[in-house]
Amino acid sequence: MVIVVGAGATGLGIAWDLVLRGIRVTVIEQGEVGSGTSGRFHGLLHSGARYAVTDPVAAEDCWHENQVLKRIAAAAIDDTGGYFVQTHESDEAYRIRWEQGMRQMGIPYRAEALGTLSRATGESLAAFRAFYVPDAVLEGFRLLQLLQQNIRLLGGDVLVHTRLAGVNTHGGTVRGVLVEGPDGQREMAADVLINAAGPWAQNVSALIGDKLSLQLSYGLMLIFAQRRIKTVVNRLREPGDGDIIVPHREVAILGTTDIAVDEPDAPQPPIDDVIKLWQLGKDMVPGIENWRVLRAFTGVRPLYAGTANTSDPRQVSRDFKVIDHKTRQGPEGAFSVVGGKWTTFRLMAEHCVDDVCRYLGAYTPCRTDRVPLRPPQPDLHQPISPEPGDQTIYCECESVKGHQLQAMDGSLDNWRTGTWFSMGPCQGTVCAHRAVTLYCQKNPGEDYASQLRHFRHEREKGMQAAALGINARQWALQKAVRFQTLGESWDEPKGVADIATRPEKDSEEEYRT
Amino acid sequence: MSWTVIGRGPAGLLAASLLNMHGEECRLVAAHEGTMALWSGVMDRGDPELLPLNAEEWQTLWTLLSRLWGSMGIETRLGPALTLSCTGSLKATFLCPTWQYCTPDPGPLWIVAFEGLPDSLQDIHLSAIEAATGHSPFWQRLPRPPGWDDSWTAVRWASFIDQTEGKFWLKTLLQDLNPRVPAGWPLLLPQVIGRIRTGEILREIGRDLRRPVFEYPLVMPSLGGMRIRDLWQAWLRNRGVPLISGSVTEYLKHRIHLDDGRSWGADHVLMATGGILGGGIKVLPNGVVEEAITHRALGQITAETGWGPVFRWGSEANGSLSACGRQRSGWDPDRDRNGGAMILATVYQALREQGLNILTVPRKGGLMSHAGF
Ligand SMILES: Cc1cc2nc3c(=O)[nH]c(=O)nc-3n(C[C@H](O)[C@H](O)[C@H](O)COP(=O)(O)OP(=O)(O)OC[C@H]3O[C@@H](n4cnc5c(N)ncnc54)[C@H](O)[C@@H]3O)c2cc1C
Ligand SMILES: Cc1cc2nc3c(=O)[nH]c(=O)nc-3n(C[C@H](O)[C@H](O)[C@H](O)COP(=O)(O)OP(=O)(O)OC[C@H]3O[C@@H](n4cnc5c(N)ncnc54)[C@H](O)[C@@H]3O)c2cc1C
Numbered sequence: 001m002v003i004v005v006g007a008g009a010t011g012l013g014i015a016w017d018l019v020l021r022g023i024r025v026t027v028i029e030q031g032e033v034g035s036g037t038s039g040r041f042h043g044l045l046h047s048g049a050r051y052a053v054t055d056p057v058a059a060e061d062c063w064h065e066n067q068v069l070k071r072i073a074a075a076a077i078d079d080t081g082g083y084f085v086q087t088h089e090s091d092e093a094y095r096i097r098w099e100q101g102m103r104q105m106g107i108p109y110r111a112e113a114l115g116t117l118s119r120a121t122g123e124s125l126a127a128f129r130a131f132y133v134p135d136a137v138l139e140g141f142r143l144l145q146l147l148q149q150n151i152r153l154l155g156g157d158v159l160v161h162t163r164l165a166g167v168n169t170h171g172g173t174v175r176g177v178l179v180e181g182p183d184g185q186r187e188m189a190a191d192v193l194i195n196a197a198g199p200w201a202q203n204v205s206a207l208i209g210d211k212l213s214l215q216l217s218y219g220l221m222l223i224f225a226q227r228r229i230k231t232v233v234n235r236l237r238e239p240g241d242g243d244i245i246v247p248h249r250e251v252a253i254l255g256t257t258d259i260a261v262d263e264p265d266a267p268q269p270p271i272d273d274v275i276k277l278w279q280l281g282k283d284m285v286p287g288i289e290n291w292r293v294l295r296a297f298t299g300v301r302p303l304y305a306g307t308a309n310t311s312d313p314r315q316v317s318r319d320f321k322v323i324d325h326k327t328r329q330g331p332e333g334a335f336s337v338v339g340g341k342w343t344t345f346r347l348m349a350e351h352c353v354d355d356v357c358r359y360l361g362a363y364t365p366c367r368t369d370r371v372p373l374r375p376p377q378p379d380l381h382q383p384i385s386p387e388p389g390d391q392t393i394y395c396e397c398e399s400v401k402g403h404q405l406q407a408m409d410g411s412l413d414n415w416r417t418g419t420w421f422s423m424g425p426c427q428g429t430v431c432a433h434r435a436v437t438l439y440c441q442k443n444p445g446e447d448y449a450s451q452l453r454h455f456r457h458e459r460e461k462g463m464q465a466a467a468l469g470i471n472a473r474q475w476a477l478q479k480a481v482r483f484q485t486l487g488e489s490w491d492e493p494k495g496v497a498d499i500a501t502r503p504e505k506d507s508e509e510e511y512r513t
Numbered sequence: 514m515s516w517t518v519i520g521r522g523p524a525g526l527l528a529a530s531l532l533n534m535h536g537e538e539c540r541l542v543a544a545h546e547g548t549m550a551l552w553s554g555v556m557d558r559g560d561p562e563l564l565p566l567n568a569e570e571w572q573t574l575w576t577l578l579s580r581l582w583g584s585m586g587i588e589t590r591l592g593p594a595l596t597l598s599c600t601g602s603l604k605a606t607f608l609c610p611t612w613q614y615c616t617p618d619p620g621p622l623w624i625v626a627f628e629g630l631p632d633s634l635q636d637i638h639l640s641a642i643e644a645a646t647g648h649s650p651f652w653q654r655l656p657r658p659p660g661w662d663d664s665w666t667a668v669r670w671a672s673f674i675d676q677t678e679g680k681f682w683l684k685t686l687l688q689d690l691n692p693r694v695p696a697g698w699p700l701l702l703p704q705v706i707g708r709i710r711t712g713e714i715l716r717e718i719g720r721d722l723r724r725p726v727f728e729y730p731l732v733m734p735s736l737g738g739m740r741i742r743d744l745w746q747a748w749l750r751n752r753g754v755p756l757i758s759g760s761v762t763e764y765l766k767h768r769i770h771l772d773d774g775r776s777w778g779a780d781h782v783l784m785a786t787g788g789i790l791g792g793g794i795k796v797l798p799n800g801v802v803e804e805a806i807t808h809r810a811l812g813q814i815t816a817e818t819g820w821g822p823v824f825r826w827g828s829e830a831n832g833s834l835s836a837c838g839r840q841r842s843g844w845d846p847d848r849d850r851n852g853g854a855m856i857l858a859t860v861y862q863a864l865r866e867q868g869l870n871i872l873t874v875p876r877k878g879g880l881m882s883h884a885g886f
């Protein structure tokens with residue numbers, strides 16, 4: 001039995017690879033599936049172009065995986081294509097190196113005429129030159145859901161709200177783990193333990209008895225209403241802040257920043273940085289000031305510098321590493337996977353599971369690059385043909401109907417990421433109390449007022465960090481509905497200073513696209 | 514003297530009405546509908562201890578508003594009372610149209626929900642009502658009417674019930690249930706009982722069932738507020754107040770300027786522009802908070818400011834310009850639940866700053882007769 005810690009892209013990718021090779025696996029996840037960085041990223045399926053100059057290994061991996069994922073996970077990829085836009089003539093030297101890098105790595109690209117660029121991207125850009133690249137959009141929650149469903153179909157297990165609390169070794173070899181779940185603590189036997197805990201990997205490696213040191217950095221992203229661009233847009237220059245915009249379902253996301261942090265929990269977005277990031281976006285998209293911001297969110301990168309010592313997170317490679325702890329001072333049978341990107345999760349899993357197979361002494365070849373991930377059940381994300389059930393629309397922004405909500409299991413947050421209710425421009429102003437009502441009808445033990453309050457807090461965190469422009473009006477409306485119409489008990493909006501500095505412990509399942 | 518009121522929310526409508534009643538020449542200009550359609554139109558008072566006027570002044574202002582509405586055909590109940598939200602909380606209010614359930618002493622209730630109307634009060638909220646009133650309500654959900662589809666909004670429901678077919682659908686179902694509910698328990702229906710014929714339909718159902726019948730408010734758009742808004746605007750039009758659509762960009766040297774180039778002179782301007790929600794205060798992408806019409810900066814949001822105070826930033830008097838309603842600084846009806854009192858106090862205050870004291874008028878000949886009641 002293999003135990004995988006963490007149900008993000010890396011952990012689920014590993015579990016999928018294991019079950020395809022016929023190895024039994026249980027994934028344990030302390031929160032919900034995707035409540036770590038994999039639910040809080042930018043949504044870009046990299047073509048490798050971003051790293052063509054600075055990080056050739058990551059670039060090559062990305063390009064390889066870009067092609068694989070478009071084949072095996074098409075249901076979770078919106079193949080929009082992308083552009084690299086050179087905004088200033090002064091970036092010529094970088095542009096020349098970039099084109100060399102692209103040719104060396106064989107990543108296809110072509111120059112786009114400036115006259116057709118705004119038609120192609122849907123927005124007028126400050127462009128001196130532009131190039132088309134095979135970037136695409138990765139729907140993170142969708143792909144995690146597909147992985148989880150397919151893992152379960154082949155007998156793998158994914159236990160949520162279950163935390164790794166200890167590792168049992170015997171004679172220097174992993175024998176089992178101690179977990180804390182909804183029913184308290186228990187032991188589980190394990191021949192192999194895989195640490196895929198993303199930014200928490202250093203905490204998990206400490207439990208293994210061989211602490212790794214990660215170089216954590218967080219990134220800030222802003223979500224804008226109405227999918228104002230049709231393709232990915234990147235700025236052609238040395239990777240920096242605020243230089244990528246990704247269309248994602250009905251919204252567009254501007255990102256990101258790269259700021260070193262000590263804690264793996266995603267921090268509250270500081271309003272000053274939100275303002276700065278938005279202003280940076282203007283360099284590439286002058287009209288962005290008139291876009292409607294919906295919310296801000298952050299994610300923490302689990303970067304691994306190895307022995308390299310640098311204080312600038314952008315200098316740390318986006319490459320990944322599989323660590324067999326017995327080659328250091330750790331026990332046998334314990335592995336950690338660190339670094340990497342969402343785009344390269346499958347490759348990371350392949351390398352890791354190759355090592356695990358060798359350790360178990362039974363090598364079977366990897367098949368994840370060939371077996372497509374198909375939705376096994378009726379697909380909630382597809383338009384549903386008329387059928388019995390509650391046809392009332394509860395979330396008007398995202399057109400979510402009663403029967404879609406009623407079909408959901410798990411926590412309210414699961415309902416949200418599974419149906420997308422409350423994710424539109426009104427951010428739950430009109431539908432949060434409705435969805436919580438349905439949730440409490442389905443789960444009679446739950447308390448309406450506390451569920452609603454918790455949900456409001458979660459939504460409000462991202463909203464208040466971006467309560468600028470029209471979004472400030474939206475927030476004012478939400479307050480009036482909550483306190484004057486529905487009579488909810490008063491919460492003073494927190495000081496921006498408090499929320500900027502104090503990561504809240506219960507905030508892991510913050511929003512992500 | 515020529516006056517311009519900017520804003521068509523409750524503050525602007527009230528200010529324009531008072532000016533008209535006092536024989537002042539007044540124009541009402543607004544970029545959009547104000548907030549009236551976003552809530553049921555009940556006027557809350559909050560904690561009377563915290564309010565800036567004395568008891569007698571308040572009594573006069575509240576009575577004035579209830580008579581004003583009465584002259585438009587909106588009957589109200591005045592005085593401290595509780596009304597019910599669609600999620601089962603009992604909410605304190607002060608001036609409430611009689612179509613809406615509102616009482617100082619809530620007793621047992623018969624509550625009806627409509628399937629297919631999302632904000633209908635649901636069974637899980639009954640325990641909250643029972644805890645607050647000491648009585649377990651009788652609750653029923655009526656099946657969707659023939660012809661319903663998922664595009665039915667609250668407004669569509671109301672126009673259905675305004676028609677004979679809809680009224681008949683409702684009456685038939687209620688008559689079947691009526692014998693199962695103890696006599697005397699008031700019946701509460703979702704606030705979609707017509708847009709135009711509400712009072713008539715509620716009375717008719719009440720006669721049929723021999724019990725009082727009221728509405729409970731939904732979220733938004735809200736039929737209660739829409740009815741008041743429609744009657745209020747018609748009242749102003751009938752009395753010759755021009756209602757102008759347009760967005761004011763500037764008030765300079767006693768002239769109002771609109772974004773489309775129109776402009777006119779005004780000796781006094783009331784800014785009933787609604788604060789952040791109404792559009793009278795803008796939060797710019799760079800974090801600066803400014804008055805939309807004067808472009809005066811009210812502050813800058815930084816990591817040091819809190820959000821709480823930002824929603825209380827606002828305008829006051831500035832020469833021939835005075836702010837009222839949610840635009841006025843210092844008020845926070847979300848926290849203090851005194852939205853109605855805020856409207857009354859700030860409109861009174863703004864008019865007074867501009868030279869019209871509506872509370873001293875009675876001494877000069879009687880407020881109510883002057884007002885045309
Ligand atoms: C701002 C930002 C933008 C990004 N944008 C992109 C992008 O556009 N494209 C791209 O390809 N990549 C992007 N990335 C990188 C990518 O998101 C991450 O590399 C990837 O999601 C990491 O996945 P993971 O599974 O390793 O970690 P996570 O998703 O964090 O998963 C780790 C899981 O382990 C769980 N866990 C931790 N400790 C325990 C414990 N003790 N017991 C049980 N469970 C535990 C956590 O709850 C978590 O769910 C971005 C990253 C950031 C921060
Ligand atoms: C959801 C909700 C629920 C509420 N519930 C209650 C309740 O239960 N009890 C209660 O007492 N009160 C309630 N209120 C009322 C609230 O407390 C305020 O009193 C009210 O919304 C403020 O109205 P106002 O007239 O000041 O502004 P608004 O109604 O916002 O009106 C502002 C007006 O100014 C116009 N405007 C702004 N800028 C310009 C410009 N530059 N040019 C031209 N026009 C402009 C706008 O178009 C609009 O017409 C509720 C409000 C809301 C939104």
